[in-house]
Amino acid sequence: MGEADLVKSRRALLLIDFINPLDFPEAGALAEPALEAARACRHLARAARSRGIPVIYANDNFGRWQSDFPTLVQRLGRRQDTSASIVRLLRPQRGDLTVLKPMHSAFFGTPLDIILDQIGARSVVLAGLATDICVQLTAADAFLRGLKVHVPEDCTAAELPQKKAIALAYMRDILKCDTRPWRSLRWHRDPRTAGT
Template sequence: MEGVIVIDMLVDFVGGKLATGRESAVVEPIASLLAAARKAQRPVAYVGDAHLPHDPELRVWGEHAMKGSEGCRVIPELAPQSSDYLFEKRTYSAFFETGLDSLLRSSGVDTAILTGLHTHLCVRHSAADAFFRGYRIVVPIDCVTAFTEAEQGSGLEYLHRHYGAELVTSADLVRRLA
């Protein structure tokens, strides 16, 4: 069974401190996929940065998505529903010390559909952890983006080559879930 994971679709990443302008293109495809997943009664999990002041990532990216701040909230266009799950992360991976793996296993999920930001960073590290935990990985290419087109392309290539990620479109997945 598939589970949809929404990574870092947060205020600070979409229109905030770390926005590049590319993020808005993935909002509608993610919203469509989430609607289909909920209708098919598939688990939907949001995993977003909620940093503490001494997290190592802040040395690289500066202060962003600080725990309890507006910047670490999911953007309103993708607001979680009552049936969804929310997890906070302090590293690039959606799996590292978040409880996501336990939720997916207890829900019977064997396939992780990864969406969100950024293809070459948090999606990539989440895919690695999903792969090493035995999940099949599906990445809808219109539901992920990176800082640049080059990083997007290399990120998708890496996911496919090293983790066997199935690269599809959100429309393909919506049809599959129907």
């Protein structure tokens, strides 16, 4: 896919680390909130796609520099656990984009800056795991780049409710993010704003 193939849009939706084996020590505390966030995010992603807003998966490489995102989606989808349930809710669709991130922020060490520039995005909607780590650090990097940032509180998850609340407050107060639920997005309410 070249630059000419990218959909132009002033907005982009980033789905951060939803496609995840959840096999780290704290995953038990994150699994149920992650599934709840994925259920809300399924509607958000559908709304974005229906309005021509690009959906970008920003996923950890889990320390594997030969990671294959489609294979990871297939492998997790065959399991009988929370990871598989999330994949079924948020399976990538034709035309969605993927960046492989080596660290917490979706911007660090990835082509995300280039993609957003080629799309023409001026604002990003961030959803995913975990609110207080990868989502918050991605929001900080987006803020530093002058992007308008929306982090719908119902489309992110953390291991503890307190961690999520503190992170959302920081993003709202310091990073000037809009943290209202996804249904508050103006383009959700008004289909005439697609791609704007």
